[in-house]
Amino acid sequence: MILLQQIINGLMLGGLYALVAVSFTFVIGMLNFLNFSIPGIFMLGGMLSWALMVQYALPWYAAVPLALLAGILASLLVERFTYRYMRTRFGDATEHAIPLVSSIGFLILFQGLVQIRWGADLHNFPSPWENTSLRIGGLLISVPQVISLALALTLVFGLTVLLRSTSLGRSLRAVAESPDTAQLLGIDLPRLIPAVFVVAGLLSALAGVLFALNYLQVSPVMGDEISSFAMAAMVVGGLGSVWGAIAGGLLLGLLEVLTIFFLGAKVIKPVVWGALFLLILLRPQGLFGKPSVGRGKF
């Protein structure tokens, strides 16, 4: 029973990783851009929901949508000054690692601004409900984690359908393979590319809100650790594969929780990064990734 509880906990934690991992992998798959501002947008989702509820006394149903909107706007800001800036000025956005570095700049900027306004401390996140856990049989199930898992699966399913069988999805995949060719075919990059950042911003900010609901704590650096695990999840699943990111997130969540259960919390990082190292040695393209065909500039 305890083991089953641990597996459930692992899958739930994995759902959070998966949501962030999908944001990373979607931007990489579409634009070949490792967007390091994602942990910052995750943090904005959590911190702004907290600030709007606690500092500005808004109800949660107003605070959360506003925080998500702020996350989307922040993501569009990153698009404007990293990806689009490089593309319009130098013709190629990802040939050089410059957008990657500027996106780290945005991460630091977002964290710095939040720190200036609300300090560097941990804040208690008010739970909108008395009890956020559900008891089924002897098992404790956290509602925010169930929601994050269900949302991750639903959103990724929607994303897959969108990419496979709509005209918008066709255009996006054309951009993913070659932005230059897409442009020759009349695909309007300046209108299409922000859509990728809207999706990534929404997913990351949503993950931040769900993280806050789940752990009832927020801080300006809340996105850092989960994002390093989410990036590992993305690599496990294969860069650019949204289903891979889901599988990688769940696997990593399970691995983390079971490691704590069997070996103790001290060895989580050696085990997780060791497993990642082994996987990269044995299957560098990840579980669901395709071996790179001349793309992949990282």
Place this chain on the structure above:
Amino acid sequence: MLLEVEDLHVRYGRTHAVAGATLSVAEGEIVAVLGANGAGKSSLLKAILGTVKPAGGRIRFAGAEITQAPVPQRIRDGLVLVPEGRRILVSMTIEENLLLGAGLRRDRATLPREMDAIYDRFSNLAARRDMPAAVLSGGEQQMLAIGRAMLAKPRLMMLDEPSLGLSPLLVDRVFSLLRELNGGGMAVLLVEQNTRKTLELAARGSVLELGRMVMAGSAASLLADEGLQRAYLGAG
């Protein structure tokens, strides 16, 4: 005139890729642009399509100034490019590649019939329509690139070195296809290094050298020109 290009300039930093190109294509006409590698031919076509912003000059298409118009608008107006190296999307299926060509069309009623016509014409594509385009040979990819452009319903098709890397037999096939499409009323602006064949197809032509238009005239007069023969036709 369907297309009029006047004193067009394209610069990349310090490189002056196109330095004052002037040309025109009439409705239903085939016009050639000749020149060696690096003469600025591709830049000229990209500027006409709009993926490269010209540093100076004017472009008019179908009676309207389009020098600053966005690419999708130009394609909707009936301008299309078959790019150098075909630029097929190899991770997408053959059918999806064709559909991308029709992506900007408003009148989609006849689209299924036109798709069928393209499959009838290129049976190699029809048999593998749901496979990734990576399975196609170079010649088949060129047919797919032209088919994709046809589905945009162009009034003017620009082609950038369509014969590059193809066997003589396939080159003949591409050129006879262009002649046939032209017979249906579509104008063609053809950029080629295959000078003799191109001038046999085209009505008029011009020669680009280091971004400058050094010669222009009827195809017959270009074919007869001694300087051109020495430079591009290998005749001595």
